[in-house]
Amino acid sequence: MRGQEARDQADRKAVMATLAQASGDDIARLWNEAGLTSEAELLRGPETGLVTVRGRIGGGGAPFNVGETTVTRATVRLPTGQVGHSYMLGRDRKKAKLAAIADALWQDPAQRQTVETALVAPLRAAQGETREKRRAETAATKVDFFTMVRGED
Amino acid sequence: MYVAVKGGEAAIANAHSLLADRRRGDRSVPALRLDQIVEQLALGVDRVMSEGSLYDRELAALAIVQARGDMIEAIFLVRAYRTTLPRFGYSNPIDTGAMLVERRVSATYKDLPGGQLLGPTFDYTHRLLDPELAAGADVAEPLQRETEAQAMPRVSAILAREGLIEPDGEMPQDHVPGDITREPLEFPMARDIRLQALSRGDEGFLLALGYSTQRGYARNHPFVGEIRIGEVELELDVPELPFAVPLGRVRVTECQMVNQFKGSAKAPPQFTRGYGLVFGQSERKAMAMALCDRALRASELGEDVVAAAQDEEFVISHSDNVQATGFVEHLKLPHYVDFQAELDLVRRMRAEHDARENADMLEDKKEAAE
Known part of the structure; x- marks a missing residue:
């Protein structure tokens, strides 16, 4: 049971990560295509605030504050009772609300599969492609050193 | 008044x-x-x-x-x-070791795990103005090279394996990271607070100070151990969820500067370090920050404080360009009353001066007549 709970948490977190990185337009488009409901009661927000980004001295040492970033959050409750949250970089309130509803829907066993396949999977695939493309473009700038030998000895 | x-x-x-x-x-x-x-x-x-x-x-x-x-x-x-936004909290510290790297170079090791990745750099360009850009010519897609994703450990970790470099900066166990947006600056300040101030400091000011250390004012023989630019995952702990919420990715630039040795009777000589971490792709700023961070550690490392770049109060008090421009630019706002007072003062001083001169002249004449 503990294992299942941990897996569920990891999956839920992964969904949140995918939605946070997606554009509001992409989420709204897939949302409409999948015919997901956006009927939900707003318990908090959507509201924009600041999160202070922390780094570590030397990369791995003691934490220090680097600067702030805008973050928008929302909390919703579905008619079926599930409460969903969202926190994401930026100021897109519509996106934050949809993401909170998605989180709530995901917790409903009857809806989870739809959220995963119709919304999250296409976003995740597109993000993976973008990441791989960027990695490959960076890899093309990798320096291949060669040594020139001069003379006979 | x-x-x-x-x-x-x-x-x-x-x-x-x-x-x-x-x-x-x-x-x-x-x-x-x-x-x-x-x-x-x-x-x-x-x-x-x-x-x-x-x-x-x-x-x-x-x-x-x-x-x-x-x-x-x-x-x-x-x-x-x-200042108009509410605050939601402090993120978990980002892990630059897990960065999706877009550029990564080291001036200290040629062959290092993950390699040298030039990325979108101005380095090695000829700095010739490009008329084609002015004409709005189309730009080709960049080349791609298929490779296995490789781990890219920080260069400092490689040196650390041999014990040749000091560890990443640690603070006492119970130390809470300071925040200059919450508390006023106090000197002397801990390194974490200094780094926060440097990270938002003026690029030109820090660049000039960093440059001064290279020219011999607080010389400390720097090498770029590593510069890396790329996106890192940002996470926030919130009470309503049992795990850290992923917020998305931010692009940062990190510079690990490796500097000359420090040792003591107890510890063998080892490289010291300066650290730079800034938002976005800003490697000049990250390098300048790392040079200043190292210079400002003079007292901690038992070095004589002889140059501006080592003077914590001087550097940190003047690194913020919003404060600097506010105080410099306020001079152009009306100071009519202040100036009127100074005008009165200088007129009075001149009158006194003239009176003294006249008195002296009369005295001289009298003496001459006698």
């Missing part, structure tokens, strides 16, 4: 509408869109985010347009906007 003088409301209002007109410029030229600035003036946007201390590309782009491209004015606008 403080004397209020009224007037100028109409002049101010008209000046602001003139500003709006000049900002827009020739109406036959299309107006800039924010996405054009975000995409095509990306490093300017990064600078405003880093020194404005707010990671939000669109807001930085808006600030740049509103400020007509005046970077310090744009940074000022962003700083002012920040």
